[in-house]
Amino acid sequence: MVTEDYLQQLNGQQRAAVEYVDGPSLVIAGAGSGKTRVLTYKIVHLLRCGYEPWRILALTFTNKAAREMRERIEALVGTEVASRLWMGTFHSIFARILRANADRIGFKSSFTIYDSADSKSLVKTIVKDLALDEKIYKPSSVISAISTAKNALISPEKYAADREIMRADADARRPRIHEIYRIYRDRCFTAGAMDFDDLLYYTNVLLRDNPDVLRHYQEFFRYVLVDEYQDTNFAQHLIVARICEEHHQLCVVGDDAQSIYSFRGANIRNILSMRDTYPGMKLFKLERNYRSTQNIINAANSLIEKNTEQIRKEVYSENKPGDRIEVVSSYSDLDESAIVANRISQVRMLTHDSYDEFAILYRTNAQSRILEESLRKRNIPYRIYGGLSFYQRKEVKDAVAYFRLAVNPDDDEALRRVINFPARGIGETTVNKVARTAMDCGVSMMAVLHDPDGFGLEVHSGTRRKLAAFASMVDRFAAQVASGDDALAVASEIIRATGLLSMLITDRTPESISKQENLNELLAGVKEFTEMRREEGEADLGLAAFLGQISLATDQDSDDATEERVTLMTVHAAKGLEFNNVFIVGVEEDLFPSSMAQGSQSEIEEERRLLYVAITRARSFCMMSFASNRYRNGQPAMCSPSRFLHDIDPCYLDMKAGATIGAPRSRRPSYSDYMAAARQVRYPARQAQVSQPTASSVHRNPVPVSASAAKGETSFATMPGADGSRLKAGMVIEHNRFGRGTIVEVDTSQPDHRIKVVFDNSGEKLLLLKFAKFIIID
Numbered sequence: 028m029v030t031e032d033y034l035q036q037l038n039g040q041q042r043a044a045v046e047y048v049d050g051p052s053l054v055i056a057g058a059g060s061g062k063t064r065v066l067t068y069k070i071v072h073l074l075r076c077g078y079e080p081w082r083i084l085a086l087t088f089t090n091k092a093a094r095e096m097r098e099r100i101e102a103l104v105g106t107e108v109a110s111r112l113w114m115g116t117f118h119s120i121f122a123r124i125l126r127a128n129a130d131r132i133g134f135k136s137s138f139t140i141y142d143s144a145d146s147k148s149l150v151k152t153i154v155k156d157l158a159l160d161e162k163i164y165k166p167s168s169v170i171s172a173i174s175t176a177k178n179a180l181i182s183p184e185k186y187a188a189d190r191e192i193m194r195a196d197a198d199a200r201r202p203r204i205h206e207i208y209r210i211y212r213d214r215c216f217t218a219g220a221m222d223f224d225d226l227l228y229y230t231n232v233l234l235r236d237n238p239d240v241l242r243h244y245q246e247f248f249r250y251v252l253v254d255e256y257q258d259t260n261f262a263q264h265l266i267v268a269r270i271c272e273e274h275h276q277l278c279v280v281g282d283d284a285q286s287i288y289s290f291r292g293a294n295i296r297n298i299l300s301m302r303d304t305y306p307g308m309k310l311f312k313l314e315r316n317y318r319s320t321q322n323i324i325n326a327a328n329s330l331i332e333k334n335t336e337q338i339r340k341e342v343y344s345e346n347k348p349g350d351r352i353e354v355v356s357s358y359s360d361l362d363e364s365a366i367v368a369n370r371i372s373q374v375r376m377l378t379h380d381s382y383d384e385f386a387i388l389y390r391t392n393a394q395s396r397i398l399e400e401s402l403r404k405r406n407i408p409y410r411i412y413g414g415l416s417f418y419q420r421k422e423v424k425d426a427v428a429y430f431r432l433a434v435n436p437d438d439d440e441a442l443r444r445v446i447n448f449p450a451r452g453i454g455e456t457t458v459n460k461v462a463r464t465a466m467d468c469g470v471s472m473m474a475v476l477h478d479p480d481g482f483g484l485e486v487h488s489g490t491r492r493k494l495a496a497f498a499s500m501v502d503r504f505a506a507q508v509a510s511g512d513d514a515l516a517v518a519s520e521i522i523r524a525t526g527l528l529s530m531l532i533t534d535r536t537p538e539s540i541s542k543q544e545n546l547n548e549l550l551a552g553v554k555e556f557t558e559m560r561r562e563e564g565e566a567d568l569g570l571a572a573f574l575g576q577i578s579l580a581t582d583q584d585s586d587d588a589t590e591e592r593v594t595l596m597t598v599h600a601a602k603g604l605e606f607n608n609v610f611i612v613g614v615e616e617d618l619f620p621s622s623m624a625q626g627s628q629s630e631i632e633e634e635r636r637l638l639y640v641a642i643t644r645a646r647s648f649c650m651m652s653f654a655s656n657r658y659r660n661g662q663p664a665m666c667s668p669s670r671f672l673h674d675i676d677p678c679y680l681d682m683k684a685g686a687t688i689g690a691p692r693s694r695r696p697s698y699s700d701y702m703a704a705a706r707q708v709r710y711p712a713r714q715a716q717v718s719q720p721t722a723s724s725v726h727r728n729p730v731p732v733s734a735s736a737a738k739g740e741t742s743f744a745t746m747p748g749a750d751g752s753r754l755k756a757g758m759v760i761e762h763n764r765f766g767r768g769t770i771v772e773v774d775t776s777q778p779d780h781r782i783k784v785v786f787d788n789s790g791e792k793l794l795l796l797k798f799a800k801f802i803i804i805d
């Protein structure tokens with residue numbers, strides 16, 4: 028069956044890992060060392076050893092990874108055999124298992140899978156039915172609470188019975204989330220629907236409550252393989268553990284240095300504790316990197332070494348030494364995008380690489396807008412991967428729909444999109460009536476709103492008032508346009524008056540923050556447009572001209588998918604992928620590391636791992652850039668180079684003219700500065716090596732932080748991934764509500780880690796790490 032001698036295509040270490048089939052095995056190795064390759068070839072090897080393809084279960088993180096593995100295996104064993112493997116993402120495989128056993132958990136095998144828009148609208152309905160305030164019970168925060176609970180396998184009943192969770196909800200002034208969660212679960216059930224998290228949740232329930240089903244799968248799957256294990260969450264970890272409980276025939280691969288999903292509940296401990304779960308688990312190391320040049324690997328290694336929480340690994344490359352990583356500074360984010368676009372053209376001319384071999388990686392989605400514009404100007408084709416193009420994102424489309432209405436109130440599609448957004452009590456039935464009347468009378472919907480009696484619209488007086496209020500708001504915008512106000516003035520007024528931005532502001536979920544960033548970014552785009560046209564002496568600075576410009580942007584998305592293109596994506600989406608040329612933009616303080624992730628050392632370490640992932644995507648060329656000024660949240664902000672640039676040994680960096688990673692702009696030292704300083708003290712030898720005359724003042728002058736100083740300057744944060752493994756009794760913490768206290772006990776025996784703390788002023792408390800907000804002082 029297997030013809031080619033596949034083992035020849037592996038090095039000794041990889042081969043050993045592939046050939047070992049006598050028990051559980053774990054491959055922990057750095058980026059680009061062939062972990063995914065080992066999994067792929069191991070499947071081929073298992074087939075060669077006589078395993079039937081349908082008895083092999085291979086789980087990946089993304090569809091792209093599953094597809095690539097399948098193609099490779101097909102090439103080695105043929106399509107017929109490959110198609111019978113159980114190979115796919117966690118979600119797709121679990122959906123398949125659930126469909127086969129749906130009756131056991133009360134579902135039909137034809138259950139629907141809700142996407143995030145469905146979940147959201149359901150939560151909204153429930154919030155409304157319970158007469159709760161949507162500003163307090165924001166759908167995105169409710170969904171994220173439900174999702175966290177499901178990934179920790181906490182049912183609505185368990186949720187309501189958990190004192191710590193309930194107290195946290197009460198503190199956040201959202202004491203009824205448990206009720207929403209219960210109704211949400213019940214309504215999904217009645218509707219015969221599961222959301223993404225349910226696919227994991229119910230698989231666990233199925234296997235837990237039905238011993239015969241569990242036994243069947245334990246018997247059925249003779250070998251289980253999992254890629255990117257460092258990013259599995261508790262629910263996934265448990266399913267794998269259940270299936271392998273009997274035979275222990277599994278191989279998981281991962282890299283603790285690339286664990287970047289703790290905000291979604293992934294727990295780095297899952298990989299670190301594998302050997303406790305499976306005594307006798309054989310550990311394989313892969314040390315040779317095949318992907319990148321020596322310089323890129325050395326640079327990435329010197330960065331990740333600064334993390335305290337990681338398994339030490341040797342990673343070397345025998346590829347060409349390669350060029351140093353270019354570090355480029357620019358005056359503004361606009362300049363940065365121009366520099367990147369130009370450098371792409373230059374590198375392409377030199378290397379003749381296809382555009383497919385170029386990737387621009389950023390920390391937040393909002394950064395793509397300015398890059399997209401810069402690439403478009405130079406006719407460089409691009410695609411946004413794992414996310415929507417800036418102008419396709421919902422919040423941006425909503426705002427743009429208002430812009431369109433202001434310019435053309437007869438734009439029915441735009442009207443339909445926003446007539447009840449933000450919600451103003453205009454229901455679907457009413458919208459349909461307006462649409463029908465407009466259609467019957469051959470006028471636009473707005474025309475009907477202006478003269479409901481004249482067109483014979485039949486609605487209650489309350490509804491009529493709501494429609495009139497909406498129409499007069501749009502009229503005001505239209506009048507502003509007609510009076511010749513420039514695009515920025517009208518756009519800002521629209522964002523303000525509609526409440527599109529303010530409705531997001533009280534919500535601190537990552538999803539909502541990214542939406543705020545996008546709206547601010549949209550305004551920054553309008554501003555730039557107005558200023559540029561003014562400078563160019565153009566008379567027409569109106570919103571219509573702006574819309575004309577961006578409609579080109581949206582058109583590009585329907586381009587032929589086969590055309591070669593530069594890839595734009597977040598670092599998170601780039602996991603597991605590789606490109607000849609990688610550009611990492613916005614390597615600045617408060618962006619990378621994110622300003623949201625500086626509450627604790629473990630957050631900073633996760634950000635550092637994220638940069639490690641970014642750098643190690645590159646085969647031969649890597650550039651990192653930072654700007655001194657950047658529009659952030661609608662405001663121009665001064666930026667300073669990321670602290671991570673100091674972490675990389677300067678001998679691997681090529682500082683381009685003007686690029687100094689010198690002292691960050693003066694600001695009050697934060698807790699993370701303190702940690703950075705403390706790290707430098709612990710690595711005196713490395714300090715000596717940093718020959719840059721511009722080494723950070725923070726690093727040179729460790730900042731002692733007293734508890735009270737830290738309190739004033741630090742944003743408290745929950746522990747990502749609720750990971751209690753690095754907390755110890757005796758540590759002193761500062762809690763956002765209870766103040767200073769000493770940890771007396773750390774309990775990691777439950778999926779939800781807890782700590783017992785004696786607070787100086789508030790006595791003893793038991794805190795659930797997932798929800799507790801604090802920093803470590805000592």
Ligand SMILES: Nc1ncnc2c1ncn2[C@@H]1O[C@H](COP(=O)(O)OP(=O)(O)OP(=O)(O)O)[C@@H](O)[C@H]1O
Nearest residue numbers: 036037038057058059060061062063064317318603
């Ligand atoms: N023995 C080998 N001979 C030739 N090429 C190899 C070998 N091992 C790995 N490679 C190549 O090196 C690159 C990186 O391999 P792979 O993607 O499997 O690494 P990885 O450890 O999974 O990386 P990541 O941590 O980024 O997921 C791939 O292009 C792969 O084909």
Ligand SMILES: [Mg+2]
Nearest residue numbers: 062063064603
């Ligand atoms: Mg991989």
